[in-house]
Structures are given as structure tokens and as C-alpha cells.
Amino acid sequence: MSFYVTTPIYYVNDVPHLGHTYTTVAADTIARFKRMCGEETFFLTGTDEHGQKIEQAAAKKKLTPKELADNVVGRYYKLWEKLGITNNKFVRTTDEYHKTAVQAIFKKLQDNGDIYEGEYEGWYCTPCEAFWTESQLREDNLCPDCGRPTAKMKEPTYFFRMSKYQDALLKHIEAHPDFIKPESRRNEIISFINEGLRDLSVSRVTFSWGVKVPNDPKHVIYVWIDALVNYLTALGYTTDDDALFKKFWPATVQLVGKDILRFHTVYWPTMLMSLGLPLPKSVFAHGWWTVEGQKMSKSLGNVVDPFYVTDKFGIDQVRYFLLREVTFGLDGDFSYKALIHRINGDLANDLGNLTTRTLGMITRYFDGVIPAAGEFQDTERAIHTLIADTAKSYVNHMNDLAFNKALLSVWELVGALNRYIDSMQPWALAKDEAQKDRLGTVLYTAVDGLRALSYFIAPFMPESAVKLRSQIGINAEIAVDNVSTLEQSAKMPAGGKLGEVVALFPRIDEKEMMAAIMQDQSKDTPKLQEAVSTEVEQIGIADFEKIRIIAGKIEAAEKVAKSEKLLRLSVNDGVGVRTIVSGIAKSYEPQDLVGKTVAILENLKPAKLMGIESRGMILAAFDGERHHVVILPDSVPAGTKIK
Numbered sequence: 001m002s003f004y005v006t007t008p009i010y011y012v013n014d015v016p017h018l019g020h021t022y023t024t025v026a027a028d029t030i031a032r033f034k035r036m037c038g039e040e041t042f043f044l045t046g047t048d049e050h051g052q053k054i055e056q057a058a059a060k061k062k063l064t065p066k067e068l069a070d071n072v073v074g075r076y077y078k079l080w081e082k083l084g085i086t087n088n089k090f091v092r093t094t095d096e097y098h099k100t101a102v103q104a105i106f107k108k109l110q111d112n113g114d115i116y117e118g119e120y121e122g123w124y125c126t127p128c129e130a131f132w133t134e135s136q137l138r139e140d141n142l143c144p145d146c147g148r149p150t151a152k153m154k155e156p157t158y159f160f161r162m163s164k165y166q167d168a169l170l171k172h173i174e175a176h177p178d179f180i181k182p183e184s185r186r187n188e189i190i191s192f193i194n195e196g197l198r199d200l201s202v203s204r205v206t207f208s209w210g211v212k213v214p215n216d217p218k219h220v221i222y223v224w225i226d227a228l229v230n231y232l233t234a235l236g237y238t239t240d241d242d243a244l245f246k247k248f249w250p251a252t253v254q255l256v257g258k259d260i261l262r263f264h265t266v267y268w269p270t271m272l273m274s275l276g277l278p279l280p281k282s283v284f285a286h287g288w289w290t291v292e293g294q295k296m297s298k299s300l301g302n303v304v305d306p307f308y309v310t311d312k313f314g315i316d317q318v319r320y321f322l323l324r325e326v327t328f329g330l331d332g333d334f335s336y337k338a339l340i341h342r343i344n345g346d347l348a349n350d351l352g353n354l355t356t357r358t359l360g361m362i363t364r365y366f367d368g369v370i371p372a373a374g375e376f377q378d379t380e381r382a383i384h385t386l387i388a389d390t391a392k393s394y395v396n397h398m399n400d401l402a403f404n405k406a407l408l409s410v411w412e413l414v415g416a417l418n419r420y421i422d423s424m425q426p427w428a429l430a431k432d433e434a435q436k437d438r439l440g441t442v443l444y445t446a447v448d449g450l451r452a453l454s455y456f457i458a459p460f461m462p463e464s465a466v467k468l469r470s471q472i473g474i475n476a477e478i479a480v481d482n483v484s485t486l487e488q489s490a491k492m493p494a495g496g497k498l499g500e501v502v503a504l505f506p507r508i509d510e511k512e513m514m515a516a517i518m519q520d521q522s523k524d525t526p527k528l529q530e531a532v533s534t535e536v537e538q539i540g541i542a543d544f545e546k547i548r549i550i551a552g553k554i555e556a557a558e559k560v561a562k563s564e565k566l567l568r569l570s571v572n573d574g575v576g577v578r579t580i581v582s583g584i585a586k587s588y589e590p591q592d593l594v595g596k597t598v599a600i601l602e603n604l605k606p607a608k609l610m611g612i613e614s615r616g617m618i619l620a621a622f623d624g625e626r627h628h629v630v631i632l633p634d635s636v637p638a639g640t641k642i643k
């Protein structure tokens with residue numbers, strides 16, 4: 001069976017925060033669980049890089065949209081690597097293959113007669129990249145979703161015939177109770193559809209950062225169309241290389257935040273219907289995190305930085321907290337205190353103690369060698385039954401994405417094992433040589449319980465599962481090819497040696513930790529947002545010396561045919577005349593540059609641009625709108641080195 005899970009693709013106008021981390025950790029956990037059960041799994045995440053919002057955010061930072069995107073995407077890559085995220089692919093909407101496929105998809109919608117030209121008159125919310133009718137707006141023309149001001153727009157646009165699919169969509173939702181989850185959200189969407197679906201404006205003409213409408217480049221394809229189809233393009237849809245698409249579409253579950261459910265359960269399925277493709281089996285909307293009761297927002301300065309929080313508390317601890325603290329589907333509240341309580345309670349006390357004391361006793365009484373079990377009594381049989389029952393409810397809850405219930409049932413097993421040790425009192429058995437066999441049985445059962453637990457916790461806390469398995473001396477790699485393995489007990493090989501025993505989850509001193517956090521918060525640390533432009537890699541002088549920048553005199557300049565951006569320049573470099581192709585045509589007329597002395601990067605590897613070999617690069621500043629070439633005084637001879 002194949003399993004395909006997706007996260008939304010994240011906007012790159014902002015660096016990742018706890019909310020983004022939440023969806024991705026949830027998707028990773030379910031993907032790891034499915035792989036553990038032997039299902040062929042594909043897990044997709046990525047970034048949403050086009051649209052007016054990104055264009056404006058980049059301009060504010062004096063970056064091009066692509067520069068901003070590259071910068072923020074770098075942070076996403078780092079974060080997912082740090083958190084052990086096992087996505088099979090990371091899609092960027094600025095990837096060439098994606099852009100080509102978006103156009104092919106748009107064309108298909110057109111060919112199916114579902115796109116027509118018209119004029120849109122209505123209200124647009126740029127932060128939400130959403131269209132609204134006058135009657136949908138809140139007072140003072142505020143966006144009904146985010147409450148920010150909308151702008152009236154009247155522009156030529158292409159429309160998608162969404163209205164045509166209203167009945168089919170309602171029927172689908174009724175016939176497939178799992179299509180929209182949780183249930184309460186499903187009703188919300190049904191009422192939205194019942195109010196009547198209008199055709200959707202799917203192109204914009206007032207900005208340019210996006211994928212162009214095929215054969216009509218004045219129009220940029222609406223960013224939500226561009227974004228939603230990532231779930232198909234990443235699998236190679238519309239290309240010859242579409243084996244993944246054939247294998248994994250339709251998606252098994254698409255995780256989204258509650259704010260973007262409408263896009264995923266109205267726009268998205270109607271587009272799929274038009275394309276003649278099956279709909280995802282399930283779209284699951286999770287809730288939102290607040291921070292100490294308040295909305296997470298930059299202006300309140302309470303945005304939780306996932307790098308910070310995982311540095312301070314540990315990766316698995318944060319992953320566990322996110323999925324244990326709140327029912328998946330409901331809103332939740334983050335606080336450092338709640339995090340500390342979960343870590344100290346569930347992890348350090350319950351699971352941590354169970355591990356340390358079991359392994360401590362095996363070390364003390366059996367020289368660190370797993371004892372063989374003697375005869376099992378009812379007490380042990382009860383544990384075996386409990387492991388099997390836990391596995392059953394764990395699997396059911398995981399399949400329902402009820403992460404906290406799955407963990408609750410696992411922690412019942414943790415509690416039962418702790419109580420089992422308390423009542424068997426191995427330390428008392430150890431005092432009586434005649435009870436050695438019984439002592440072995442008890443400790444065997446406890447360590448076998450840890451073995452079972454190492455499976456259950458693995459999707460949530462992968463590093464800790466590996467640590468636990470190596471401490472109990474079994475193969476750290478988890479290979480399970482069917483779920484019944486999870487139900488088995490008494491599978492611990494006897495005679496094996498324990499690995500090095502160290503606390504899995506160190507206890508946190510609440511007072512000390514809270515003081516440290518307060519201190520960090522009071523420091524004038526750069527705000528998250530600023531991290532985008534200030535995070536520049538430092539280089540040494542040796543790195544700089546690899547770069548040769550010299551003065552060059554432009555002797556001739558012309559536009560490159562069929563290109564809006566490129567100029568072909570003949571530049572005297574003091575030795576001869578070289579050709580440099582430069583992307584500054586939107587900022588300069590060729591004749592304005594002739595005779596100018598400019599700074600050029602001399603030792604850039606030659607590259608072909610529009611079939612012309614370019615040797616070197618003209619240096620220029622880009623202010624978000626235009627280029628400003630670095631111009632040197634005429635008296636500087638061509639070839640002079642710039643240091």
C-alpha cells in the first residue's frame with residue numbers, strides 16, 4: 001500500500017516559527033509511523049515563493065524576491081535537518097520544473113473549457129492572498145480572515161469555472177466522510193459551499209512575481225493555483241517522469257492549518273475535478289498555537305523560534321510536547337512552563353525513570369547482561385496483553401492522526417511497567433539467591449517492555465528511540481514490515497549486553513531554566529525577521545583573495561535579441577576585449593553605458609546566456625526595483641585591480 005502525506009508549502013516572507021514546525025513534525029511523525037509499518041511512504045514539504053506578499057516583503061528588505069526566498073529557504077532546510085524531518089522531497093515554487101508544470105496545468109484547465117477571460121471587481125487581501133466580495137468583508141472593508149485592510153481592485157483577469165463543480169463537490173464531501181477532517185471543520189466547509197460557489201479569479205496583472213499565464217505574459221497565475229498544484233508537480237505530473245505521480249496520487253492525507261482549509265477543500269478539489277484527477281483521500285485541518293494565551297505575532301514579540309526552543313530543551317522533547325500537549329485538530333497554547341512540566345513529568349519521571357531503574361538493576365544484578373526469563377506468571381501475562389492492546393489502540397489512533405491519544409495509551413503502558421516494578425520489588429528479590437530466576441523474569445519483562453516502547457515512541461522521538469534501543473543492546477535501526485510486530489512481547493533476546501546507560505531525558509530545573517529564558521528574552525537579540533538579512537556567512541581574507549575584481553571600460557553595448565533583461569557588453573579589461581552578458585537591461589539603455597569604467601568580476605567561470613558566452617560579471621547594486629552599476633572615475637585604467 002502506498003501512503004502520501006503533504007504539509008502546506010510555507011511562505012518565504014517570514015522565517016519558520018513554531019506553527020510551521022508543528023505541521024511538519026506532525027507529517028514527519030505520521031510518515032515515520034507508516035514506514036515503520038512497512039507502507040511505501042512519500043512525504044512532501046516545501047515553500048511557496050510567489051505572489052504579491054513575497055514581492056512586497058522582498059522590496060522592503062531591498063532584496064529581489066528570489067534572494068529573499070533563497071535566504072529563507074536556507075533556514076527551512078537547516079530547521080528540517082535539525083529536527084530530523086524525513087521528507088522525501090522539498091518543492092520550491094520557483095523551481096523550473098514546477099513553473100513549467102503550473103503552466104501546463106493552467107493550459108489543461110483552459111483546454112477543458114474551465115478558464116475564461118473577464119474582469120474582476122472586488123476586494124483583495126494581500127497578506128492572505130485571497131479575494132473577497134463586498135458582502136463578505138468585515139466593517140471598514142477589513143478581511144474576514146485576518147482582519148487587515150483589503151484593497152479594492154478592478155482588473156482584467158482569467159476566471160476558473162469553480163461554480164460548475166459546486167454540486168459535484170458537495171456530493172463528494174457527503175459520500176466521503178474522511179475527505180474533510182475533523183468533523184466540525186467539515187460542516188463549516190459544507191455551509192460555505194451551500195452559500196454558493198462563484199467563479200474564481202485566477203490571474204493578476206498588477207505585479208509580476210509569479211508564473212506567467214501561457215501566451216499572455218501580462219497575467220501572473222494566482223498564487224494559490226501555483227501553490228496548490230505543488231502536490232502534483234513534485235510528483236512529476238505533466239512530465240514524462242511521472243512514476244511518482246502514478247504511484248502516490250491521490251494523496252492519502254494532506255495536513256493544513258485551519259486557516260487554509262477552504263483553499264484545500266474548495267479550490268483544490270474543484271481544480272482536480274476539472275483536471276479529471278482523483279481527490280485526496282483526506283484533508284486534515286489542525287488548530288493554531290497561541291503563546292501564553294496570545295496570538296503569536298511579530299508585533300507582540302512572542303514568536304517562538306524553533307531553533308531556540310530545540311537548542312534549549314532538545315529536539316525530541318519539543319516534538320513530543322507539540323503532539324502530546326494538544327489534540328490534533330484543536331487550538332493549543334504554548335508556554336515554557338507547560339513544556340518543562342511535560343518534559344519533567346512524562347519524559348524524565350515516567351519513561352526516563354523506567355529506563356534508568358530497569359537498566360540500573362540489570363547492571364547491578366546481572367552485570368549488564370539481559371537475563372533469560374523463567375516461567376511467566378499472571379503478572380507478566382498481563383503485561384504481554386497490555387503490550388498487544390496498546391499496539392492496537394496506538395495503531396488506530398495513529399491512523400486517525402490522534403497523536404495525543406496514541407501517546408496517552410503508550411504512557412499507560414509506561415505507567416503499568418513502573419507499577420509492575422514497584423510491586424515486584426526486584427531489589428527485594430535480589431537479596432534472596434533462591435529468587436534469582438524470578439528476578440530475571442521480572443527484569444526481562446521490564447526490559448522487554450522498553451523494547452516495545454522503543455517502537456511506539458520512534459515516530460515521535462526518533463533520536464531517543466535509537467538511544468533507548470542501543471542502551472538495551474538491540475539493533476538501533478527499526479525495521480518493521482507489518483504492524484503485528486508491534487503487538488508482540490517477550491521478543492527481547494536474552495544474553496545480550498546493555499549499551500552505555502545514560503539518562504534519556506535529563507530533568508530540567510524549572511527556576512533556573514525560566515531565569516535563563518527571561519535573560520535571553522531581555523537581551524537585544526536580533527528579531528526573527530531581521531535574521532533574514534543579517535544572517536551572512538563570514539569569510540576570511542583568503543576567500544576574498546580568490547575573487548579578482550578589476551576596472552573594465554565598456555566599449556560597446558547592445559540589447560540581446562529576445563531578452564528583456566540582458567545586455568551584451570564589450571569590455572576592455574586592460575589585456576583585451578571580452579564579452580560580458582549582464583542582466584541590467586531593465587535599468588540601462590545600452591548607449592548610457594558606453595565609455596563608462598565599471599567594476600567587473602574577472603575570474604568568474606564563463607557561462608552561456610542566450611547562446612552567448614559571457615566572461616565575467618558587471619557589479620551592480622539592486623535596490624529591489626532597479627540595478628545601479630558600480631561606476632569608477634574615467635581616469636582609472638582598464639585592468640586596475642580593486643581590493
Ligand code: MSP
Nearest residue numbers: 008009010011019020048227228256257258288289
Ligand atoms: N503558503 C500558504 C500555504 C500554501 S499550501 C498549497 C500558507 N503559508 S504559511 O506559511 O502562511 O502557513 C503555513 C502553515 O502554517 C499553515 O497551515 C498555517 O496554518 C500554519 N501556521 C501558521 N501559524 C500557525 C500557528 N500559530 N499555529 C499553528 N499553525 C500555524 O498559508
